[in-house]
Amino acid sequence: MKILLDTARIEVIDEMMTYFPIAGFTTNPSILAKESSHVGTTLTELRRLAAGGKMVHIQVTADTAGGMLEQAKQLNDFFGGDFYAKIPMNIQGLKAISLCKAEGINCTVTAIFTPMQALTASMAGADFVAPYVDRLDNITSDGVNVVKEIVNLFNRHEVKTQVLAASFKNMQQVYDVASTGTHAVTVSGELCKKFLFHPYTDKSLEDFKSDWAEKFGNHEITDLLSL
Ligand code: G3P
Numbered sequence: 156m157k158i159l160l161d162t163a164r165i166e167v168i169d170e171m172m173t174y175f176p177i178a179g180f181t182t183n184p185s186i187l188a189k190e191s192s193h194v195g196t197t198l199t200e201l202r203r204l205a206a207g208g209k210m211v212h213i214q215v216t217a218d219t220a221g222g223m224l225e226q227a228k229q230l231n232d233f234f235g236g237d238f239y240a241k242i243p244m245n246i247q248g249l250k251a252i253s254l255c256k257a258e259g260i261n262c263t264v265t266a267i268f269t270p271m272q273a274l275t276a277s278m279a280g281a282d283f284v285a286p287y288v289d290r291l292d293n294i295t296s297d298g299v300n301v302v303k304e305i306v307n308l309f310n311r312h313e314v315k316t317q318v319l320a321a322s323f324k325n326m327q328q329v330y331d332v333a334s335t336g337t338h339a340v341t342v343s344g345e346l347c348k349k350f351l352f353h354p355y356t357d358k359s360l361e362d363f364k365s366d367w368a369e370k371f372g373n374h375e376i377t378d379l380l381s382l
Pocket of ligand 1: 161181182183287289290321322323341
């Protein structure tokens with residue numbers, strides 16, 4: 156499973172990429188509006204961060220299929236590499252997927268709330284679909300189960316479209332979605348850090364340290380190698 160960061164905050168991406176096996180990052184218009192008053196600068200920084208072969212998923216803002224295609228082309232030229240135009244799940248978006256694919260532009264179809272939307276996007280040629288787990292949970296529609304149904308449908312139909320599950324608010328959602336066999340998740344940096352945490356892990360590591368120090372003081376293990 157690939158982990159992506161759902162943010163446009165450059166310092167968060169920078170820090171997380173130092174430590175975590177981050178496959179790329181995703182943004183949407185709300186994220187960009189919240190994080191940045193200079194979107195051009197932010198997009199240039201995102202391009203710099205993606206340069207090592209990371210996936211970048213950036214959403215178009217046009218309302219028509221033609222407008223989406225034009226923006227997708229420009230963004231694709233700007234980012235190069237492993238770029239994905241995020242296309243909204245609506246009738247214009249559906250047409251835009253085919254137009255983009257005809258131009259060789261990767262597409263991620265976003266704001267997916269039902270398996271049928273996902274299957275339709277897949278038939279139109281989407282590379283990824285992004286179901287919104289927490290937003291589904293908030294309307295008592297069971298986000299994890301929707302992701303599971305999409306993964307099962309894609310497996311059953313042997314389509315190449317991948318599932319990039321999005322909109323997470325807690326680790327249980329991420330874990331349950333991971334168990335469905337989703338291909339990728341996109342999460343905040345804060346949530347990603349929580350993947351590592353367990354108090355007994357911390358305690359075990361502290362115990363190793365104090366047992367070692369009691370016996371060997373400040374020596375490191377490599378100081379004690381006898382050649
Ligand atoms: O990128 C889209 C998706 O992640 C939205 O997430 O947290 O606004 O529901 P959220």
